[in-house]
Amino acid sequence: MNDKIVQFIQNTFATKKFIPLHEPRFIGNEKKYLNDCIDSTFVSSVGAYVDRFEKEFALHVGSKYAIATVNGTAALHVSLVLMGVGKDDEVITQPLTFIATCNAITYCGATPIFVDVDRDTMGLSPDALHLFLNKNAEVKGNQCINKTTGKIIKACVPMHTFGHPCRIDEIKAICDEWHIALVEDAAESLGSYYKGQHTGTFGKVGAFSFNGNKIITSGGGGVVVTDDETLAKKAKHITTTAKVPHKWEFVHDEIGYNYRLPNLNAALLVAQLEQLDGFLENKRALAKLYEEFFQDSNISYVKEPKNSKSNYWLNAILLENKEQRDMFLEYTNSNGVMSRPIWTLMNKLEMFKACQCGDLSESLWLEERVVNIPSSVRV
Structure with missing residues (x-):
């Protein structure tokens, strides 16, 4: 079967050369806007393309800012700071995620708590979250207290895995009930909707990524979205080293971060955003081809969950067990078709082994079976 899969992917991408997992497509106004940015001399964190991208991105996802x-x-780090996450706080997240989710939590001096995912979404399970909180937490005043550690559970960070939305409305309702701030890790889900609402816009803040392998990219880049004007102003201030505006004086009124996106990168993103709808259509067509190919095999193709419209950022399949998974990974990668397993669970990494966990049965099941296959926009 593995040889048939390799042949199908080669035919689908119309090449016998190496097929990467997800490569960027610069087929629009990228060079034009980059040249314009260079000619303007505004190539750093101030420039017209930064302003333009922020406005157009907010419109696209339906946020105010x-x-x-x-x-x-x-x-992600800034989003958590905006929610008041700090030293000795705890933040609930999923073990089945990219390391950035947990890194951002630790940057704040906080500690992750790992709660299981749903098998169909691969994202944080509201059922598992509800069970964990009822067993381990209590509300005192307006704070959620972990009865085991005595620490405040300040925030919850669900992640929309591979662009498939989790049951985010149910998670939000639970977070509201328990006085926990909801921070959406929407890094992988630009163009994905849950019940008609764009991911990243359900909580007070959401975070997106434009890394080189994302659906649109500037080589790097990210964005915080919010409907709260106060939070938006705070985010812009602390990402610009918390510098108080002045013609010549250098006054900084709090700890800030040099996190602003350069205008050069923003020029790329403006051009990429212009093409997003086409990219999404292309990727959903590829997903349909994969779904049809795998429907008569013993390999399950991961389809968008109920009530969702996924961007299908990375296509995923489920192998029967870890042994079959490893054989598949070895064969495809040895024959010029890149594939990769899902991430090692965060609670297995050395720096997070001591973190509190709920029952992680679904995460463990998925870890042994999920594989990503080539997902680039086809040209």
Whole structure:
């Protein structure tokens, strides 16, 4: 079967050469806007393209404000800071995620708590979240207290895995009930909707990424979205080293970060955003081809969950077990078709082994079976 899969992917991408997992497509106004940016001499964190991108991105996802950052991890970090996450706080997230989610939590001096995912979404499970909180937490005043550690559970960070929305409305309702701030890790889900609403816009803040392998990219880049004007102003201030505006004086009124997106990167993103609808259409057509190919095999193709419209950023399949998974990875990567397993669970990494966990049965099941296959926009 593995040889048939390789042949199908080669035919689908019309090449016998190496096929990467997800490569960028610069087929629009990227060079034009970059040249314009260079000619303007505004290539750093101030410039017309930064302003333009922030406005156009906010319109695209349906938020009032967007604050561009140097990468998605910075966007997550700032989002957590905006929610008041600090030293000795705890933040609930999923173990099945990219390391950036947990890195951002630790940058704040906080500690992750790992709660299981749903098998169909691969994102944080509201059922598992509800069970964990009822067993381990209590509300005192307006704070959620972990009865095991005595620490405040300040925030919850669900992640929309591979662009497939989790049951984010249910998660939000639980967070509201328990006085926990919801911070959406929407890094992978630009162009994905849950019940008609764009991912990243359900909580007070959401974070997106434009890394080189994302659906649109500037080589790096990220953005924080919010409907709260106060939070938006705070985000822009602290990502610009918390410098108080003045013609010549250098006054900084709090700890800030050098996290603003350069105008050069923003020029790329403006051009990429112009093409997003076409990219999404192309990727959904590829997903349909994969779904049809795998429907008569013993390999399950991961389809968009109920009530969702996914961007299908990375296509994923489910193998029968870890042994079959590893055989598949070895064969495809040895024959010029890039594939990769899902991430090692965060609670297995050395720096997070001591973190509190709920029952992680679904995460463990998925870790042994999920593989990503080539997902680039076809040209």
